[in-house]
Amino acid sequence: MEIKLGEIAEKIGGKLQGKSEKIIMKAASFINAGENDITFLADKKILKKIDSVKKIGAVILTQHLFNAASFDNTIIVDNPKFAFAQTISILHPQPKLNPQISPDVRIEKSSIIGKNVTIGSFSYIGKKATIEDRVTIYPNVFVGDNVTIGADTVIYPNVVIYAETIIGKRVIIHAGSVIGSDGFGYVHANGKHNKIPHIGIVQIDDEVEIGASNTIDRGALDKTWIQKGVKTDNLVHIAHNVEIGENSLIIAQVGIAGSAKIGKNVIIAGQAGIGGHLNIEDQVIIGPQCGVSKSITKGETVSSTLVQMPHKTWLRVQHIIPKLPEIKRKIDKIEKKLENENESFN
Amino acid sequence: MEIKLGEIAEKIGGKLQGKSEKIIMKAASFINAGENDITFLADKKILKKIDSVKKIGAVILTQHLFNAASFDNTIIVDNPKFAFAQTISILHPQPKLNPQISPDVRIEKSSIIGKNVTIGSFSYIGKKATIEDRVTIYPNVFVGDNVTIGADTVIYPNVVIYAETIIGKRVIIHAGSVIGSDGFGYVHANGKHNKIPHIGIVQIDDEVEIGASNTIDRGALDKTWIQKGVKTDNLVHIAHNVEIGENSLIIAQVGIAGSAKIGKNVIIAGQAGIGGHLNIEDQVIIGPQCGVSKSITKGETVSSTLVQMPHKTWLRVQHIIPKLPEIKRKIDKIEKKLENENESFN
C-alpha cells in the first residue's frame, strides 16, 4: 500500500510537520524503520540512538519530543502510541473476508444465524445457539447448545465454547481457548471425590479479548463473569464464579482461583496467582508471579517475585529462609540484652 | 423442573423438617437462593447474614446447624455439601444425548465401536481404536491408533489422544487437553539436541477427571500413569513417566516434572511445581506456587508461596534476600562477641 503522509496526518488527527506528499508504505518499529516507513517515538531515551539509525520516512511524536528531535517528516499528536496503532490499521487493513458459511460445517437446525456471518470449515454450532450479525468463526470451533455470540465477535480456530455461554459484541477469542468447562469442584464422601454438577455459565461482555489457550470455567450455580473491555493474555486460568471488572488486564499464565472478585482497571502481571474468594479492588496492580493470599484494597500495588540471584548465592539463601524465625528471635534477644546492659551500665 | 421437597428428601436420604409439598424449582447458592430454590448451609458463619437474605425455599444442613438456625423448610443430613451435589443432579439432570455417530466423522475401519456410543462431527477415530459402550466423544476430537476408551467415558471437544493411550471407564476429559504427546527428552550429541523416541504410553484409570487444556506426556519407555479417581484442574502439565496415585487432586497450572511419583490422596495447590524423580508420599499437601525440590514423606504439609506485600516493601526486601547469608554471618558474629564479652565481664 502507498499513502501520502498528509493523508495519514488527517486521518489520525495530527499536526503535520514536513512533506505532505511524502509516500509512506508501511508501519515499522523505530529501530527498523526505513525511508518509506512510518514509526513513532514515545520515549526520549531512544533519541540518543538517532545518529546510528538510517533515514526514517516519518515519525509520530508529541510536541515535546518534536522540539527535542529533528526529523524531516513528523506528525505531532498527544498520544503517539495510540496514533501509531491507528496508523497501522490504515496502512495494514485486515484482509476483508467475504462472509460465508463454509459448506463443510455442521449447524444444528434450531440455531439462529445472523447476517453476513462467516463460519469456517469443520466448525460445529449446537442447538438453539444464536450467532449474531457479522460474527466470524474460524475453522474447527465448537459452539455448544444455547450459546449466544454477539455481533462482530471473532472466534479463532479450535476454540471450544461449552453450552449456555453468553458472549458479547466485538469480542475476540484467540485460538485454543476453552470457555465454560466445569469448575474444579468435588465433595469428598464414600471414600472418593464426588463431582459437583456445574450448572452455572460463563458470561463474557462486549469488547473483551481473550488470549490463546485460556481456560475459563463455568460457574457452579451462578456465573463466571468477564466484564466489558477486559483483556487476557495467553494461558490464563479463570476458575468458577470469578468476576473480573471492566478494563482489567490479565497477563499470561495468571491463575485466578474460584469465586475471586477482581475489580475494574486492575492489572495482574504474568504468572501471578490469586487465591479463592479474595476481593481485589479497583485499580490494584499485582506484580509478576505474586502469590496473592489476602484481599487487596483499592489502588494498592503489591509484589512478591523472588528475583534471580547467582545460583551459588541462592543455594545458601534457600537454606536460610526457613531459619528466619530463629534468626529473628536471636536478634530480638541480642537487642534486649544490649538494652539491659546499657541500663545496668548507666 | 418442579419437584416436591419431600421427594428430594427421600432421594438424598435426608430428614425432612418442613412442608413435604413445598415446590422446589432449582438449586442455588445460599446468597442467591429465592422462594422456590433449594440451597445448603455448611458453615455457621453464613447464618449471620440470614436477616438480610430473602426467603429461601429450602435449606440442606446438619442437625447441628438446624438447631442453630430457623428456616421454614429444611432437609437434615450428615454431609450437606454432598447431599446438595446430589440435589443438583436431581433438579438439573444433564440433557440426555440421543446416542449417535454423526455422519461427518472419520472412523478408520479397523476400530471397534461399542453400543450406544456418541461421536460428534469432525472427530477422528484411528486404526484399531476401541471405543467401549456409551462413550461420548464431542466434535473435533482426535483419537489415535490403538487407543482404548472405557465405557461411559466423556471426551469434550478438541481433545487430542495420541496413539496407544489407555483410558478407563467413567473418565471425563475436558476440552483442549492433550494426552500422550512425546515427553521432553533429548540427548546432546554432535552439537545438537537429539530426540529420544518416546515409545511408552499414558494410562488413565477409571473415574479420573482431567480439566481443560492439560498436557499429559507419554512415558519414554514405560507409562505415565494417572490412577483411579484422580482429578486435575485446568492447564496442568504432567511429564513423562509420572505416576499419580488414587484420588489425588491436582489444582490448576501445576507442573509435575518427569518420573515424579505422587501418592494417594495428595493435594497439590495451584501453580506448584514438583521436581523430577521426586517421591511425594500419600496424603501430602503442597501449598500454592510451592517449589518442591525434595521428596516428601507421608502426610506432611509443605508450603513456600512468597505472599504479596506492598510494592515499596518488596523493592527493599528483594535486595535483602540475596544478602541473607551475609546477614546471618553478622548475627552469628555479634552473638559470639557478646558471649565472649559476657565471659570476660563475669
Added chain:
Amino acid sequence: MEIKLGEIAEKIGGKLQGKSEKIIMKAASFINAGENDITFLADKKILKKIDSVKKIGAVILTQHLFNAASFDNTIIVDNPKFAFAQTISILHPQPKLNPQISPDVRIEKSSIIGKNVTIGSFSYIGKKATIEDRVTIYPNVFVGDNVTIGADTVIYPNVVIYAETIIGKRVIIHAGSVIGSDGFGYVHANGKHNKIPHIGIVQIDDEVEIGASNTIDRGALDKTWIQKGVKTDNLVHIAHNVEIGENSLIIAQVGIAGSAKIGKNVIIAGQAGIGGHLNIEDQVIIGPQCGVSKSITKGETVSSTLVQMPHKTWLRVQHIIPKLPEIKRKIDKIEKKLENENESFN
C-alpha cells in the same frame, strides 16, 4: 521385532562384548529390562541395584562402566544415552504412514502442496499456503493464509497456525499449540484499552520441536523468532517479538514476556518467568520458577525458587520476609553500637 545384538552394535557404532547372536526384542528402562531387552547405563549409582535386578538382555554403557560392572552382553560406546536413543529408533521404528491427503480436508485452491504430503481429516489449509514435501499434518489442524511449512515437518492434531507464519524443515509441533496469535498489546486512550494491530509474524527455524499447548504470539511489527534446534516443553508462553537462539531448551510452563532476547544454548527450567525486553545471553541457565527481572550475561546460572518447607515454618517465615528491611536496620544498628562501645572501652 527381533534383532541380533551384533546388528545393533554395528548400527550404533559400538563395541560388542558378549553374544553377537543374542536376540533383542525391545528397548526398556534399566529397572524394567528383561531377558530379551536392551537398556543403557549412564550412571554408576544404579550399579548398586544390580543384585536385585533380573537378567538383562543387553546393556549399552561406557568402557569405564563396563569395567566396573559384569553384564553378560554389552555394547560399549562413548555416549550411552545417545546410543540408546538410536537403538530405540532401530527397535521401535515409527509406523510409516502411507502419505495421503484425506478426502475430508479443505485446502484452498491457491495453496501449494508438495510431494508425499499427508493431511489428516478435517484439517484446513488456507490461501497461498505452501506445504513442502513429506510434511505430515494430523487431523483438525488449521493452517492460515500464506503460511509456509518446510519439508519433513510434522504437525500434530489441533495445532493452529495463524496466517503468515513461516515454519522450517524437520520441525515438530505437538498437539494443541497455537502459533501466531496476536501479542498482548494495547494502548490506553479514550477510557479503554485500544488494540494495537499485530502485523508481524512468527518464524520457526529448522529442527525446532514445540511441545503441546504452547502459545507463541506473532510480532507486533517485526517477528517472533524461534531459531534452529530450539526445543520447548508443554504449555510454554512466548510473547510478541521474542527471539530464542539456537539449541536453547525451554521447559514446561515457562513464560517469556515481550521482546525478550534469549541467546543460544540457554536452558530455562520449568515455570520460570522472563521479563520483557531483557537480554539473556548464550549458555545461561535459569532455575525453576525463577523470576528474571534483569538481563543475564553469558554463561551465568541463576535461581530463585522458594523451596518447600513445613507449613508451620512457612506460616512464620512469610510474616518475617516483609520485615527483613527492619531486621536489617536493627542488625546494622547493633553492629554499630557494639563497635562504638568497643571503642569507648578500649
